[in-house]
Amino acid sequence: MARLLSNAILKGISRASQSPRIVPASFNHVKLRFSTTIPNDPDSHADFQPNNKAVNESESCSGINIKELVDKDVKEHPVVIYMKGYPDLPQCGFSSLAVRVLKQYNVPLNARNILEYPDLRTGVKAYSNWPTFPQIFIKGEFIGGSDIIMNMHQTGELKEKLQDIEGKEESE
């Protein structure tokens, strides 16, 4: 049986106020003022492991599942972050760190708050086969979490990866 987005999410897809919102971040170009090392990353308990069944099976009366949602997100937006909270109000230090890194670059940042939707939380893990959040996708490619994005920032790899992405609109 396919694991599908909850009715609340499905209903919300056509209604912006209820959907698992994808929001553009504002860009304050906040300077990084914290350590770049996250020691002894606990990562995940077995309870948090992805369940690939959740995302690979599909079909529903609505025809929308998490895989389709994520596929659409990462196809339509060059930089997508699935995170805890939203870019302007992160609800976890790891998500906050990833947002701060990405805000160093003049690219549109689109986010979904996985805390609002348990099915999205499970489904995104299964989609990427990655057990934790944040999860960052650039030009459709799964990149990783906060450690990886920080590392790429430090090595210059992130700048290279983002360089052909059109800058964000000032109004965002």
Ligand SMILES: N[C@@H](CCC(=O)N[C@@H](CS)C(=O)NCC(=O)O)C(=O)O
């Ligand atoms: N080392 C990870 C840190 C992220 C992490 O450990 N996240 C945990 C705590 S926020 C998580 O998402 N656990 C699974 C969950 O909450 O569903 C990274 O680089 O992103």
Ligand code: FES
């Ligand atoms: S470490 Fe507790 S919510 Fe992220």
